[in-house]
Amino acid sequence: MDRYPSSLLEKAVSEFAKLPGIGRKTALRLVLFMLKRSDSEVDAFSDAISHVKKDIKYCKICHNISDTDICPICADGHRDGQVVCVVENIQDVMAIENTQQFHGLYHVLGGVISPMDGIGPNELEIESLVSRVAEGNIKEVILALSSTMEGDTTSFYISRKLASFNVRMSVIARGISVGNELEYTDEVTLGRSILNRTPLQK
Amino acid sequence: MDRYPSSLLEKAVSEFAKLPGIGRKTALRLVLFMLKRSDSEVDAFSDAISHVKKDIKYCKICHNISDTDICPICADGHRDGQVVCVVENIQDVMAIENTQQFHGLYHVLGGVISPMDGIGPNELEIESLVSRVAEGNIKEVILALSSTMEGDTTSFYISRKLASFNVRMSVIARGISVGNELEYTDEVTLGRSILNRTPLQK
Structure with missing residues (x-):
């Protein structure tokens, strides 16, 4: 267990480490980066997050995110x-x-x-x-x-x-990705790409 | 260039993408994760960051971070x-x-x-x-x-x-890392480890 020299630091690291894909080492690096930024930059960061959470809407028709x-x-x-x-x-x-x-x-x-x-x-x-x-x-x-x-x-x-x-x-069509070589495509995908073949445009 | 369905979302993504090692795709994933969390969790996150920036001190003796x-x-x-x-x-x-x-x-x-x-x-x-x-x-x-x-x-x-x-x-001593094999150690490190050899404890 890491010992943090400051409880404020530890709290901020813990919060960052809750994000997906961010471990405690990365979280510490991010917090220390924050400490090097200006007050206004840090405020802009935390404001942007508060705002997006509080004020974001979901489209009443398609449920996409929207203002x-x-x-x-x-x-x-x-x-x-x-x-x-x-x-x-x-x-x-x-x-x-x-x-x-x-x-x-x-x-x-x-x-x-x-x-x-x-x-x-x-x-x-x-x-x-x-x-x-x-x-x-x-x-x-x-x-x-x-x-x-x-x-x-x-x-x-x-x-x-x-x-x-x-x-x-x-x-939507399943088939081999554009740019992919046939021999490296898995057999299920390849099978689907044959079954769902499209007529050539003449 | 990605088109975001919301300017609030775009702002939050841009702020996250300013962090080191976080690109726009990861930033979007983090913001969407934030949107799924409760209001109090998001507040705890942005508060922790504001606090660490505003209230953190540096030790007057050693300049380590401190409360x-x-x-x-x-x-x-x-x-x-x-x-x-x-x-x-x-x-x-x-x-x-x-x-x-x-x-x-x-x-x-x-x-x-x-x-x-x-x-x-x-x-x-x-x-x-x-x-x-x-x-x-x-x-x-x-x-x-x-x-x-x-x-x-x-x-x-x-x-x-x-x-x-x-x-x-x-x-501090330069030498081969504990657990590392000699043959894979670079020659400068290996050279230093020989120069700085320590007497065996009998």
Whole structure:
């Protein structure tokens, strides 16, 4: 057990060490870095964290993080409101936005079904997705969840929930990554990439 | 460039990304983790950081971090006030304390001489070390600086500064690490370990 020369220091280190992926050595380095910064820089840091926690909103439509009740994507009239892409979290929204290939709306579940972690369908924004689809404006739901057992389970659950609605369902393509060599791709992925082959554009 | 759905989120991510070793992706993960925590947990985090910055003191004797004007080590009457170990920063104090092999006092320089980074002798607590030695109570000064060019330069500078005083000077041993195999030790270290060999205890 490390002995800290100061209880204030130890407290700050403990708080940093609660963050994911940050151990006590890194935490100490971060706190000592903080001590070297100016008062105003440290205030800016702790204010930014307090503010984001207190004032952040979640979009009432898609549950993405937002400064306003309706997020900029849902509020954007130029986007296609008939297509909704279902994702796990806001990092996934940002990742898809960065591709610039999708111009519809999103629905952020807030996780995937994972009984091991105590996350059932009721912990996720699935009912609100069903309500959105029930309104009748949505023509296609794209499931863009992780290619894991939990992701697949959630995709299956959602597809059953939406089965009674007149809405097209699709799943993002599984296949070999762009830039990857065939021989190093695992066999399940390779098998999927053959099954889901796409016709060549002539 | 990532597009954040919220300016509050972007601000918090930018603040986290200013910390050493934390990129924007990690920063986003940390902020989203913060959002999942309770209000009181987030307050505890930002309070701990504000407090450590505002209320931390530096020991008036050894310049170690402390809650009080004199740090617990300097205030401890059981420690040997005749031996002072000169270190670069407080992590080094903690590392040496963890060995439980040293029972003297410390002197924290706050860095090493590094002209490339604009750090000269005047930026470090060298004058205050000279003053401590000039008081006449110190019998031995142990230089425990990093085994780098900057560390060696600083050791040399300090040894010259203290040359006129009647004080024993020593440098911590350089040699092969405990548990390391000889054949994988670099030749400079191995050479030093032979030069500085210690007599076997019979």
